[in-house]
Amino acid sequence: MGNSIQNICKGTCPKCNKGKIFEQNGLLYKLRMPKMHVNCEVCGYKFEKEPGYFYGAMYVSYMLTVGEAIMLYFILSYVLKFADNFQIFLIISVAMIGLSFFNMRISRTIWIHLFTS
């Protein structure tokens, strides 16, 4: 289990743990989404088992987003003592846009690892 968490963080193939799942990072300022390899470069494992396979990853991404927003809210209002709800809302919105690429990447990686034994 600890091992697979490590691999999720590194974004490596669930089969061989060597090949990278993503070809390149997304670039927010270019509005370029992270690009995935079709097959693992090392063992040839096909990451998208079937069309629509990553549909479920959207739920993972959604849960991550909600979790991050709640965490951020607590940090802003209780740790940094922001009192203005509108300000908090703005900061959270901007942070969520910034985190969306990260979330997409990590949710797909989690998804792939969840269904590969």
Ligand SMILES: [Zn+2]
């Ligand atoms: Zn592999």
